[in-house]
Amino acid sequence: xxxxxxxxxxxxxxxxxxxxxxxxxxxxxxxxxxxxxxxxxxxxxxxxxxxxxxxxxxxxxxxxxxxxxxxxxxxxxxxxxxxxxxxxxxxxxxxxxxxxxxxxxxxxxxxxxxxxxxxxxxxxxxxxxxxxxxxxxxxxxxxxxxxxxxxxxxxxxxxxxxxxxxxxxxxxxxxxxxxxxxxxxxxxxxxxxxxxxxxxxxxxxxxxxxxxxxxxxxxxxxxxxxxxxxxxxxxxxxxxxxxxxxxxxxxxxx
Amino acid sequence: xxxxxxxxxxxxxxxxxxxxxxxxxxxxxxxxxxxxxxxxxxxxxxxxxxxxxxxxxxxxxxxxxxxxxxxxxxxxxxxxxxxxxxxxxxxxxxxxxxxxxxxxxxxxxxxxxxxxxxxxxxxxxxxxxxxxxxxxxxxxxxxxxxxxxxxxxxxxxxxxxxxxxxxxxxxxxxxxxxxxxxxxxxxxxxxxxxxxxxxxxxxxxxxxxxxxxxxxxxxxxxxxxxxxxxxxxxxxxxxxxxxxxxxxxxxxxxxxxxxxxxxxxxxxxxxxxxxxxxxxxxxxxxxxxxxxxxxxxxxxxxxxxxxxxxxxxxxxxxxxxxxxxxxxxxxxxxxxxxxxxxxxxxxxxxxxxxxxxxxxxxxxxxxxxxxxxxxxxxxxxxxxxxxxxxxxxxxxxxxxxxxxxxxxxxxxxxxxxxxxxxxxxxxxxxxxxxxxxxxxxxxxxxxxxxxxxxxxxxxxxxxxxxxxxxxxxxxx
Numbered sequence: 001x002x003x004x005x006x007x008x009x010x011x012x013x014x015x016x017x018x019x020x021x022x023x024x025x026x027x028x029x030x031x032x033x034x035x036x037x038x039x040x041x042x043x044x045x046x047x048x049x050x051x052x053x054x055x056x057x058x059x060x061x062x063x064x065x066x067x068x069x070x071x072x073x074x075x076x077x078x079x080x081x082x083x084x085x086x087x088x089x090x091x092x093x094x095x096x097x098x099x100x101x102x103x104x105x106x107x108x109x110x111x112x113x114x115x116x117x118x119x120x121x122x123x124x125x126x127x128x129x130x131x132x133x134x135x136x137x138x139x140x141x142x143x144x145x146x147x148x149x150x151x152x153x154x155x156x157x158x159x160x161x162x163x164x165x166x167x168x169x170x171x172x173x174x175x176x177x178x179x180x181x182x183x184x185x186x187x188x189x190x191x192x193x194x195x196x197x198x199x200x201x202x203x204x205x206x207x208x209x210x211x212x213x214x215x216x217x218x219x220x221x222x223x224x225x226x227x228x229x230x231x232x233x234x235x236x237x238x239x240x241x242x243x244x245x246x247x248x249x250x251x252x253x254x
Numbered sequence: 255x256x257x258x259x260x261x262x263x264x265x266x267x268x269x270x271x272x273x274x275x276x277x278x279x280x281x282x283x284x285x286x287x288x289x290x291x292x293x294x295x296x297x298x299x300x301x302x303x304x305x306x307x308x309x310x311x312x313x314x315x316x317x318x319x320x321x322x323x324x325x326x327x328x329x330x331x332x333x334x335x336x337x338x339x340x341x342x343x344x345x346x347x348x349x350x351x352x353x354x355x356x357x358x359x360x361x362x363x364x365x366x367x368x369x370x371x372x373x374x375x376x377x378x379x380x381x382x383x384x385x386x387x388x389x390x391x392x393x394x395x396x397x398x399x400x401x402x403x404x405x406x407x408x409x410x411x412x413x414x415x416x417x418x419x420x421x422x423x424x425x426x427x428x429x430x431x432x433x434x435x436x437x438x439x440x441x442x443x444x445x446x447x448x449x450x451x452x453x454x455x456x457x458x459x460x461x462x463x464x465x466x467x468x469x470x471x472x473x474x475x476x477x478x479x480x481x482x483x484x485x486x487x488x489x490x491x492x493x494x495x496x497x498x499x500x501x502x503x504x505x506x507x508x509x510x511x512x513x514x515x516x517x518x519x520x521x522x523x524x525x526x527x528x529x530x531x532x533x534x535x536x537x538x539x540x541x542x543x544x545x546x547x548x549x550x551x552x553x554x555x556x557x558x559x560x561x562x563x564x565x566x567x568x569x570x571x572x573x574x575x576x577x578x579x580x581x582x583x584x585x586x587x588x589x590x591x592x593x594x595x596x597x598x599x600x601x602x603x604x605x606x607x608x609x610x611x612x613x614x615x616x617x618x619x620x621x622x623x624x625x626x627x628x629x630x631x632x633x634x635x636x637x638x639x640x641x642x643x644x645x646x647x648x649x650x651x652x653x654x655x656x657x658x659x660x661x662x663x664x665x666x667x668x669x670x671x672x673x674x675x676x677x678x679x680x681x682x683x684x685x686x687x688x689x690x691x692x693x694x695x696x697x698x699x700x701x702x703x704x705x706x707x708x709x710x711x712x713x714x715x716x717x718x719x720x721x722x723x724x725x726x727x728x729x730x
Contacts, residue, residue: 001678002721006533007525008671016672017682020698021691034707050572059574161570163579164631254575
């Protein structure tokens with residue numbers, strides 16, 4: 001039997017103990033708020049909790065509720081967000097962001113719970129098949145390996161967040177993932193629940209109605225929705241631009 | 255027979271060392287109460303500290319030399335530029351607080367250099383007996399036998415030679431010729447100049463063996479007058495005047511055994527089985543220990559296990575602003591023990607009845623700065639931390655304190671307390687719970703603590719799990 005590591009007055013803990021015994025919600029703990037972010041207009045951001053995916057991890061992020069840098073190509077967008085001290089979401093972070101929104105328990109940058117109506121509106125903007133064209137760049141470029149030894153190799157280039165908050169460009173082999181176009185499509189929830197460490201759908205992603213273009217040499221990633229469908233596009237042309245195509249300029253939560 | 259308490263005698267001797275010009279420094283950097291900060295240089299960021307009316311102030315080199323001298327086996331590293339009194343301070347503190355004549359201390363003192371041998375530091379064989387009868391009789395040297403041990407300019411000695419005295423620094427014991435030798439109890443001081451072409455780096459394990467370390471700062475110009483007034487031994491020789499100055503008044507002779515007993519008895523206040531001093535010190539230890547890069551297993555997720563990818567070159571983890579992000583390494587168990595030892599001695603010196611949280615916070619920067627390596631994140635926030643590690647640790651403790659306060663005001667504390675209360679006794683409201691109910695409590699508590707997105711919640715949940723698992727062990 002070990003002693004507690006902090007002094008705790010046992011008086012008044014009976015209710016908490018009862019709840020633990022019965023598996024009930026503990027009084028006062030049902031809606032724990034994250035700490036507010038030190039940022040201007042915090043309620044225009046959502047707090048995406050940091051995650052660890054195998055050897056890849058990232059800290060708590062602030063993801064804006066809307067896209068900016070519209071009508072810019074991939075490189076312009078990337079340079080723009082970096083210059084303002086922000087970052088472009090990687091496919092892994094984007095998959096986590098969508099899963100977070102679909103989970104329903106979302107907090108804005110001030111630490112306040114976001115009401116379900118607002119979450120639905122954000123998801124609608126991202127996913128619903130309708131006009132107009134809405135799209136956002138993701139931080140991933142794909143390339144064919146230079147020296148095919150036994151079989152063709154593929155790389156992904158993206159940016160990791162270092163412990164001091166700066167970005168590090170990383171090029172690494174593309175992990176095993178779905179390497180066929182699915183038109184349509186892949187099951188969104190399966191992708192979000194089983195995405196690879198790099199954020200792409202797994203090889204055995206179950207079928208659904210989200211279009212999927214698999215990685216091609218020189219292409220970049222993005223997510224698109226319009227009247228023709230919603231799609232995860234890993235065959236994006238980095239030079240393209242559109243009035244509806246932008247980026248979520250995310251920030252590290254501090 | 256003196257009417258003074260041992261604590262009053264020490265305070266008087268402390269004053270005498272300054273008054274007689276042996277260690278003169280008004281570079282006060284330890285305050286028993288938070289000093290008032292007054293800005294200057296037109297708000298350029300500089301601040302001067304003014305002591306509170308009912309407080310005491312100390313210069314850390316002499317304060318910690320004093321406390322180290324009072325302990326059974328205190329070890330202290332004294333760093334700084336050459337020629338500013340590092341060795342002198344240790345010699346005089348040893349003389350006045352360890353009842354050891356200065357000549358004996360000087361005779362036993364070792365000068366660090368690249369050719370230093372085990373024989374010079376620890377012991378040698380009795381050559382007469384070895385030659386005449388082949389008997390291997392070990393004779394401990396004066397360094398080992400003197401109650402005050404000083405290794406001057408220790409970093410002029412290569413690390414492999416220093417490793418010989420690693421155990422001596424740590425435990426006061428040494429081995430020579432297969433024989434375990436126990437040094438006379440008393441302080442061990444090692445001085446080290448800042449790095450130059452003739453110095454070696456102390457290895458982290460060697461540094462960790464020092465309870466405390468100070469940066470000696472050159473005296474202020476107004477202190478030089480008092481230093482000159484003591485006399486000039488290079489002009490006049492040591493002579494009678496120095497002898498007189500070195501005299502310890504008979505009513506100020508210290509009873510070191512009594513002092514150590516009194517320090518040991520400086521117990522902190524205990525609330526609900528836990529002392530707040532130990533609890534905070536342990537929280538500090540825990541806050542710097544965690545490493546997301548080390549392992550996905552919480553059992554191995556410590557900085558000590560981050561041996562390939564450490565805190566500095568790991569990708570950002572989930573908790574980016576928690577205190578553990580600011581140090582590359584964690585604290586050792588010996589450091590955790592030294593924290594309480596020195597806090598008690600400091601509280602005793604200040605005439606308190608018991609050690610308090612403030613005492614731990616006052617001594618901690620000097621017990622940790624030489625051991626904790628700041629991460630690039632810490633240095634990016636404040637580049638001065640590269641030089642001023644004491645300030646780095648002081649600010650880090652502030653961050654830990656904020657997390658501690660948050661934990662103590664959080665619901666996580668109650669969940670942890672309620673679960674642990676049940677798991678320790680196996681009862682709730684006086685009734686025995688069956689194994690399934692205990693498991694339910696453990697599981698629910700861990701889940702609830704898991705909702706709290708803080709490293710301290712992981713620590714509390716891990717303790718709940720450990721208590722449950724130990725219980726299973728005990729019932730099988």
